[in-house]
Amino acid sequence: MPFESLGEYIEALEQAGQLKRVKAKVSPNLEIAEIMRRLMYSDGPAVLFENVEGSSMQVLGNAFGNMKRLEIALETQDFTEIGRRITELTKMKMPSGMLNKLKMLPKLSEISEYGPKYVDNGPVNEVVETDNKASLNSMPVLKSFAGDAGRFITFGLTVTKHPETEIRNFGVYRIQIIDDRHAIMHWQTHKRGAQHYKMMKEQGKKIEVAIVVGADPATVFSAVAPVPEGMDKYLFSGITRKKGVKLVKCRTVDLDVPANAEIVLEGYVDPNDIRMEGPFGDHTGYYTPAEPFPTFTLTGIMRRSRPIYLTTVVGKPILEDAFIGKVIERSFLPLIQMFHPEVVDFAMPAAGWFQGLAIMSIKKQYPGQAKKVMMGLWGMGQLALTKMFIVVDSDINVHDMNDVIWAVTTRADPARDTIIINNTPTDTLDPASPLVNLGSKLGIDATTKWKEEGYMREIQELAVVDEETKALVDRKWPEYFNGT
Known part of the structure; x- marks a missing residue:
């Protein structure tokens, strides 16, 4: 069965010997990031910081920092399976004849399981804060490098929907904290969330946004994955985990979010409120310079009563994002081969x-x-x-x-x-x-x-050992080094 929450995944990591708990007090200002980088560079375990300075929340890091953990997270050792499920869907045709249609029923039933399921409430609704009670500073957001402009959310799943089709997207974008109610949304111009923002900007409107911090592993992976244009990301998550994601409505914006999430930040991005974001150390290993990006304004928070703050750090490769990228590479190979x-x-x-x-x-x-x-x-x-x-x-x-x-x-x-x-x-x-x-x-x-x-020379033959000699040496190999 797929993981329904981040907490279930943490339990599985601990049972597999892939998680360490840190009880010593640690600071989200540079210290946690440095600990995590050292663990990532040395193929260390996932880490749960239980005593974070200035916060009652625990912090989970390096959750996907090797292929073993990703095999656990996505419940497969062959990540191309994910891509094959998508290609199979695109090739499906309704057969003719009653008998053939009946034979298709099990497959259609399986596909129907992939779609999201809507519920009235979930663990993410245990605490709801709106108006002045909601604060971005209630979370232990990290500062990663001394030269960073401030603290930024690294693993928030930013949910938007297409203004015309209402197809939902969520991606991982850098979000710099400014104060209790404001952050800067680093929407790279090529990303789908930025495209939704631009469409609303052309209409002279703000765009509603929900930022999910901590979800089941398949949904977190889906946020990073470059899914085909026009595919709802929640459907992709369901395909990845072979079971639909449970969704609830946000309280202050018209968006759907995972019912089993840890934290959801609700708000909007205003095209008329542009601020300088950065500089920040990033996954290229360099500081990216400050640039103008639009501002996110918080309107509410939904969260568990004891949420876990999921985070990662970036820097010169190879860090945690490298392993997530490897899974994307493998899972999207069937799609590349389809075209x-x-x-x-x-x-x-x-x-x-x-x-x-x-x-x-x-x-x-x-x-x-x-x-x-x-x-x-x-x-x-x-x-x-x-x-x-x-x-x-x-x-x-x-x-x-x-x-x-x-x-x-x-x-x-x-x-x-x-x-x-x-x-x-x-x-x-x-x-x-x-x-x-x-x-x-x-x-x-x-x-x-x-x-x-344009190769006008005679094609040169590869120098390879003939099969007869290979077989001879294979057969006599034990004789060569046993002293006889």
Whole structure:
């Protein structure tokens, strides 16, 4: 059964030996962040801080900081299952004939389980605070680096809905605390929440927002995942966990939030209230400079009576976000293959902070196919922000950088096989782009070249050991080193 809450997940982590409790008093001002970074860099456990200075809330960190914990969180060891469930839904057709329709009933019943379920109340309604009683400073929000402009929420799931279709989205955006009732929403221009905001801004209206802090693991993962355009994120969460999420209505805004959440911050973002946000140390390993972003105004809080504040920290890779990114990479491979069936495998190395570099292997069938795949993937959602693509043949392991480097240096000629495209969208946080949100792309075709692609020499044969010699050495191996 999927986890219904963050608390259930904590219990599972503890039973698996993946959680440590810290009873010593710790400060949310720099100290907790440094402890968490050290744990993340050393493949340490999830950590529950039980005695946080200035707060009655416990703080959970590094909750998804290795693949074992994510296997527990999403109840699978094969994350491509998640993507396959989505592709199966897109391929479904209602069969003809009564018998075939009856055979489809179990599948349709399974799909109906994925949708969200609406309830009147849940644990998140145990405490409701509105007006002057609600305060952003009631939470132990961390300051991560000494040079940061202040404290910011790192793992809030920001819920909005499309102004026309009302399809719901939630994403993870940086939220800088200003005072009891105000924060700054770091909405990167390419993100779906920012698109909803811009649509409301064009109408001269504020946009209602709910920020969920602490939810079941599948819903937290869904916030980070780049789901296909037009898919409701709560449905994606249900597909991920194979069971619909229980939702309740907010009290001061017209939005739905998980009934089993720890904390929900309700409010609106005003396009007429723009403030300078940052600088902050970020996942590139650099401080991002201060920039103008709109202000979130708090109108109410719903929370459990004893909520747990879920948080993470960012910085130079490899930290917790690298493992979440690896799951996204694996779970979205089937979707990539649905649109580009020649793709065999796909990798986004963690050291490249996931938007920096992607490597894909293909089963090459015609000249120029590697460049076709690059162009196609640069046109797919958030992959539009990926700075560099490397395409290799299907005999190369995209997860082995030694194998990839060998392919690049033996199968790519810089003049012939490198493409650079200028003036393209880039990640807002990219420290190297000449302008914010605008830079260039690099593509390297490291596939074996054909004559049609300009390789006029005789194709060289790979030097591989013959099967007869391999079998001989396999058979005699025990004799070589046993002293006989």
